[in-house]
Amino acid sequence: MKLFTDASQKASDPDIKAFATKTLPALQHHLDMANALQAALAK
Structure with missing residues (x-):
């Protein structure tokens, strides 16, 4: 997550920055979802 967050904010290449910004929410x-599943299975 940190890599994509950093790239969306600091990438010098506009294509990389746009890709990271677009992909980050997904x-x-x-x-x-993975964390919720892990928590549900731990119960």
Whole structure:
């Protein structure tokens, strides 16, 4: 997540910056779902 967050804010290449900015919300959503699943399985 940090790599994409940093790239979306600091990348000098506009294509890299745009890709990271576009992809970051989906990655965050997937991480949230994985964490929720892990928590549910731990119960």
